[in-house]
Amino acid sequence: MLKIAKKDLASLFALIKESGELYLPVKVAEQTNFAAYEDGAEFDLDTLKSVKSPKDVFFPQSETLYTCKNEGKTIKITPEELVDQPFVVFGMKACDVGGIEVLDRVFLSDPVDSFYAARRAHGTIVALACHEPEESCFCKVFGIDAAEPVADVATWMIGDELYWKALTEKGEALTEKVSSLLTDADEQVVENEKTAIRAIIEKLPYSDLSLEGWNGDAVAEKFDSKLWNELYKPCLACGTCTFVCPTCQCYDIKDYNTGSSVQRYRCWDSCMYSDFTMMAHGNNRTSQMQRFRQRFMHKLVYFPANNDGTYSCVGCGRCVDKCPASLNIVKVIKAFGEKGE
Amino acid sequence: MQELITRAKELLENGTVARVLGWKIGDLPYNPEPAFFETAESLDKFVYNGFCGANLSKYMIEASKLEGKTLVCLKPCDTYSFNQLLTEHRVDRDKAYIIGVGCKGKLDVEKIKKTGIKGIVSISGAEADSACDTLEIDTLYGKKSCAYGDAMLERCHVCKGKEHKIYDELIGESRDTADKERFAEVEMIEAMSPEEKFAFFQKELSKCIRCNACRNVCPACSCRKCVFDSNKFDSAQKANVDSFEEKMFHIIRAFHVAGRCTDCGECSRVCPQGIPLHLFNRKFIKDIDELYGDYTAGAEAGSLAPLTDFKMDDAEPSIVNERG
Secondary structure: OEEEEHHHHHHHHHHHHHOOEEEEEEEEOOEEEEEEOOOOOOEOOOOOOOOOOHHHHOOOOEEEEEEEEEEOOEEEEEEOOOOOOOEEEEEEOHHHHHHHHHHHHHHOOOOOOHHHHHHHHHEEEEEEOOOOOOOOOOHHHHOOOOOOOOOOEEEEEEOOEEEEEEOOHHHHHHHHHOHHHOEEOOHHHHHHHHHHHHHHHHHOOOOOOOOOOOOOOOHHHHHOOOHHHHHOOOOOOOOHHHHHOOOOOOEEEEEEEOOOOEEEEEEEOOOOOOOOOOEOOEOOOOOHHHHHHHHHHHHHHHHHHHOOOOOOOOOOOHHHHHOOOOOOHHHHHHHHHHOOO | OHHHHHHHHHHHHOOOOOEEEEEEOOOOOOOOEEEEEOOOHHHHHEOOEOOOOOOHHHHHHHHOOOOOOEEEEEOHHHHHHHHHHHHOOOOOHHHEEEEEEOOOOOEOHHHHHHOOOOOEEEEEOOEOOOOOOEEEEEEOOEEEEEEOHHHEOHHHHOOOOOOOOOOOEEEOOOOOOOOOOOOHHHHHHHOOOHHHHHHHHHHHHOOOOOOOHHHHHOOOOOOOOOHHHOOOOOOOOOOOOOHHHHHHHHHHHHHHHOOOOOOOOHHHHHOOOOOOOHHHHHHHHHHHHHHHOOOOOOOOOOOOOHHHOOOOOOOOOOHHHHHO
């Protein structure tokens, strides 16, 4: 176990940045989101949850795939270059790391998504334990331990010090690079912090949420439930829940006419949107009820059906915090639980 | 609140209304959700407190298509939106039974959290019938408190008043909450140099994630199909292609609701990134007031709005040259 004083973090970040891009929670106009660290930016490790999850470090909200340009009588197609330089993401929480594991199942399984795979190969994740979990957190329900994140490096912010422990080869390599700033630390301090975090997690209002009945075998039963007709009603059909979510992975591919060329890009899609999965024949979900149902069925039924029982929710609670109509996945799970469905 | 529930049950049971549109108690102390209640028993979950900020007027567009009347609970500011929707023929007055509910200012849990309060277990003082000026908050990290005014939504600090502009009956008391000058923020921006203005909006709008929450919650945004949702339009609704586009979406929206926006503040309430979107709309309101005389959208149903009316002494387009 190593450590560094909180006041020296700026030096740590400067040193990390010497060998590549560094992404960490940065405060801009009062809101904290993951962004590439620039000198003078206000990094914020105190806010528990960034508004958007850090998933766009690996899976950006919008990215160009290739560009087509007329050159005489031919069309020149230039694929976008893949990320080929190492970078570091600092400050992801255990749930955020869990989100990346969900994305891995989608983008690293055959056919491998080369854009995502390149970023995963070059990125080193430094995760930060959750010093003070909040009431909207429910990672425990999905077997995630906010006290002990599993990443390339795990860190704990305790008092005026950041405790640091490398867990993988990538993590060892990064530790080696910044070793001049780290000093040996007492493991027991971190053990005490873990105990304190876990004690709070036990008391969180959602920690005892039951997922009984939600699994890959429940397709027909859940799909046909009349409850959806009630649950969707307050939904505004905005994309907030999907865009702040660390596991939502649906994307759309579109063309952007630059005037002299066409950029084919992909951007996050939202099952809440009216043209989600629009096909030549039209749309297979024609009502907001169907679109609303899709979000929860995907996370709690379809995804586990296709991924050995793994849910595509990690309990970060961002949708709980941000839904303009105060709807969320917890309320959906509870509503089914109450009706015994 | 009990009076409201009792009355709603009565109106449901005697057949005056087919359903009640209000708020359902949440599973955290601050997250009640808009909800339709169709039976007297279901009203046991009805709640009306400081966290019922959601403006229910827009839900009446869909409710107007249903069989029978819908009892809708509207706060004073929500009634402006309802009137505006009536003016635009988007809701049916005959399908609504409006109970004007008292309001003592609505709360924003984000503001409470910004004061450093986290791990909220319970909140007292937010009840509709409480006269408290302080919220007492139990958290996993000890007891905290927060002044009611400090936790209020921005819009309540510039409240248009306690008067309901349309209703069938009134239940509950309201409180004066306005303690700030409505156009002060706009004037502050007007005083900036063009470069400062650009930098301000660039910084704010660069946070936009194109979730469309501002548009979808907006009672003035009631087009059946938004131009930004059209797949025939080069500008996708899902991502900002460049920094121009992120501004374009918000500027087009502001122009489209100009003269129709009642300044209900829902856009700023729902923005997950805390962008002060109301500033665009309020700038237009201020300009309309200055150029055409004071006008408040939604103050009365059917009113002729300056931008959809013509008078000989209307401002000429050349006014732009003088105003800069």
